[in-house]
Amino acid sequence: MTDGPFRNAALPSRWKRYGQELVSDAASPEERTMHACHSMIGSVDMKAFNPLFDELKAHAGRAQMDLDPGTMVETIFDNHAPSPLADALQRHLIANLRDQMSPDKALGEALERTAKEWIGITKNRLDEECIRARELGDMSREEYRKGIERNRETFAAIKPNELCNALATGNKRAFKQAVQKKGGVDEGPEE
Incomplete structure (x- = not known):
């Protein structure tokens, strides 16, 4: 993966995609939240x-x-x-x-x-990656501002009980369907 603000970060590809969503207007807040949850659960060795x-x-x-x-x-x-x-x-x-x-x-x-502690730690780690991306020139000032704000909104919207349920049941795919790309011709961003 060569695009996105986290392209030079030592992060798994799912978090690099999340970084692209932070600066892109194509992803909705709900999509970013589900992607963050999916990425968090994906990092757990179930x-x-x-x-x-x-x-x-x-x-x-x-x-x-x-x-x-x-x-x-x-x-x-x-x-x-x-x-x-x-x-x-x-x-x-x-x-x-x-x-x-x-x-x-x-x-x-x-x-x-x-789960709440994990959400906070992950949010802070991604804030640090935004700072690093700005310092490396991988994010403009505007993208940085947008990325930090959207990251805060994303992690504030995560429901700890949903992460708890996924952990307690061992369901690594709990958020997968929500992050799969929409493939239909009539599908698009909701207005």
Whole structure:
């Protein structure tokens, strides 16, 4: 991919396409939001995250409570591959368990907090890429202004519960259909 403001960025191609959408008037705010969600979910190694989350759900659903639920949860995390997303989930889940939440509620809230944190981190990373693109001359001042504003709008429109559902179910294709290009002759931007 050679076009777009992120062409020189060390980002996957899906994020480079998102960068093109930030500066293009052809993409609607909804399309940018769905593309961002699809790109976020696409960056998750579901083959590693799903077994971890499934084991945590099974543990949380057990009728018998552990004397120290945090220790068992830490053991579950230790038995799975680390990742930034898993680390955030672990941090939030352990904090919730220390606050004496039921394991099931603690897991649900931890996943929601993890999704919100992930949205914020990703938004900031893309803001940094806009700054870098402007400094490299890959974005004009006007494109930079538009890109930063649209990035803010995009990430403000993401519903954390939709990301949570995709993570909890392991549905890597949750947003795919929404970002596929419209192919019909009568399809076009909505007025």
